[in-house]
Amino acid sequence: MSAISCRNLCKTFRQGEEVITGLDHVNLDIEGGSFVCLSGPSGSGKTTLLNAMGGLDTPDEGEITVGEYRVDRLSKGELADMRLRSIGFVFQSYNLIPVLSARENVEFVMQVQGLPAPERRSRAEQVLAEVGLSGLEERLPGDMSGGQQQRVAVARAIANQPALVLADEPTANLDTRTAAQLMDLFVALNRERGITFVIATHDVRVMGYARRLVSMRDGLIVADEQQESHSMEV
Amino acid sequence: MYKFLVACSVLMFSTAAVGQELTADEIIRKAMDHYRGQTSHAQMSMVIHRPDWQREMGMKTWTEGDKRTLVRVTVPAKDAGNGTLSVDGNMWTYTPKINRVVKVPSSMMSQNWMGSDFSNKDISKDTDIIDQYDHELVGNYQQDGHYVYVIQSVPHEEAAVVWGKEVLHIRDDWVMLEQQFWDQDDQLVKTLRTLEIREMDGREVAAVIRMSREGVEEEWTEVRTAAIDFDVELAENLFTLSNLRNPRE
């Protein structure tokens, strides 16, 4: 459904005297419903690319289209709106609001979206069940394991039924087994809901789940290959 | 020689009459003497007028020299016998109701006399103005064939007087036409005007005088002189406290 299209994306950072290349004329098209991994060594530009797609940061040059949005042309407010309604984010650290329970964390985003209270509650519970957290709805983030917290983050990301989920190193803080469970969840959501996943990682096990693997180095795309995904379910 | 003397004296008299040679002090002196005489005895009435109310009192007055005045109320019956004696700037009041003589303290001299627009001081007809003020002739005009002097009198620095100045209009036959009382801030406070002049006992006398406060002309007090005799023989003890208390008339 949702397609992502990047044309000639450039982004440089300035750190004192030094000019650091984040993205160097990146061209990339991602079809709706695909499951893509961005790989590459540290500093290769994965996060920069994800942020550009998600409208968190604007590129210096080039065009990005996400679904019907011309991301590079949107105002800050429009970008915030787009993120809120059409994109789900999962970050490396779980980034939950520590004083809110699992359910409240999910509900909070829905409230910001303007959903009426009764609907919020039932949907939050439904989404949390979907990520396998039934019974833990009232737990505070501090009382949950890393994997559980990351599931809450996923629940929060898909609560608004986005067409696209951007995940930046989602498994970096998880042990192997938990990481595998999270990836299985992503694959399931991708299959059942048709959500497009773009995952930045340098975890080789994660890359294994992807059907398309985009490799970066120094802000350039150096390889782009289709592959058989081998999730645990298969 | 004789003729020359007569001519001179006629000349002198006429110049004096025109007033060219008279000083302000002399004019005031003459005006005071004119209305008091050496001695005098008068029948008067006082009318206190207010917009909603009026009251009339009959009284007799006696004066001798500059410093002695006796006023005795005759009408209405309720107030008859009340008297006020003033000698040398001191003032006493007698009231038959309580049969007592009370000295009016000097602090009260500027208060109204019996609700009228005259102050106690005005009633005592005191001639303080002669020696407590400096007089200056500030103008003149003609009126009814008479020559009128306008004199401004300012109290001496140390004089215990409430007024800032007085302005007097005195006719050349020594009838006082107008007396203005100004306060220390140079505001006109009240004016005593002569409304009617009649000849009595061989003199032109201010027969009706009216005191009114500046700005409230509908409130006034008139003193109407019905009859006055000048230079009459007065009993020796007339101006004494015992006479005030026991009127023989």
Place this chain on the structure above:
Amino acid sequence: MSVTWRLAWRNLWRHSRRTWLTVGAMVFCNVLLIFLISLQLGSYQMMIDNSLASFSGHAQVQHRDYLEEQRMRQSVPRAAALAASARDALGLETTAARGMAFALVSSEQRSFGVLLQGVQPVYEPGVSTFPGLVRQGRYLASGDGGHIVLGSVLAQNLKVGLGDELTFLGSGRDGSFAAGVATIVGILDTGMDEIDRSVAQVPLAWFQDIFSMGDHAHSVVVRLPSLEQVPVAVATLEGLVGGQDELVVRDWDALQPGLRQAIASDMASGWFTYVVLIVLVAFSVLNTQLMSVLERTREFGVMLALGMRPAQLARLVGMETLLMSGLGMALGVLLGALLTWYLSVAGFAYPGMEELGAKFNMPGRMYPEVSLLSLLWGPVVVLFGAMLAAIYPALRLFRLAPVAAMRAV
């Protein structure tokens, strides 16, 4: 309750000690403000009451021009009867008729002009503190005729004592000569020189006789238990004198115009203290909220990344501040109300105040005024001050960019 309010409330308690310290400062400030303001208002109440109680009363029926011109003829007809019907209509004993006349008072040796007051011996003590301040002899009693009570300084000036006779000269209402002789039965000492020098009171009936007043007097004085009752009492009195065009009802403000001004200027002097207190609390709030915003930069970055607007974050900070200062206000008002309520019942006295009160026939303790105004004025301003103080930390959120904020430590 929406999630946002819950979030704001819980955020407060992430650093509970810091929050309690700030709330504590607010509570302290609020209690202090409530105490000071109610004491100040109470002291005005006392000032007004004392000054009205001494002589003028809370309201008077007068001739319409009497206040300005004070003329003998500007009188109130059937005054004693009017005072009696006012007593019935108001359900109060504290109503009395009074006559006033300028007179020359003389003793054997001295004479002075005084404003002689004709009073109703039975009712005057209800409308004035003077009768209670008789130090020698007694106050006037019903049945008295040619009897007088006068101020101690006036007695000294006249060189008279109890039992001596004084004569009065003046003019009556009809312009006639008024004169009378009265025996001194009491000498009063208010401690206020200008009053002790001038006050002289005789029974109203005798006064009316001497000054040819008939049944007239110059005012019907009403003293009320409290200032709040003035408007109603004035309306009642106006009903009583309805038909008589020449009569007016004057309240204390018209009778003593200086009083309100004195209060207004005193009120202003208290402000400085209050403003300093409020500014201090506002700074404490500013500090707390700034810290709490700065330490949550990462969290706010994530929220921005999820699509929240900076304005929504600012609202969150505003809600937190509101909850915190609302808590400070609630506790402050509660404690402040308890304290002032206790003091308003038990009274409060500065050292030496009770002796002073006894001396002037006035209450020796002051009672803080517990009213919505005295309870809420301070705390509401503190609340506003706190909200204002939160503006700066909240504004900082508008400068936050999601990526940079998430990278922050």
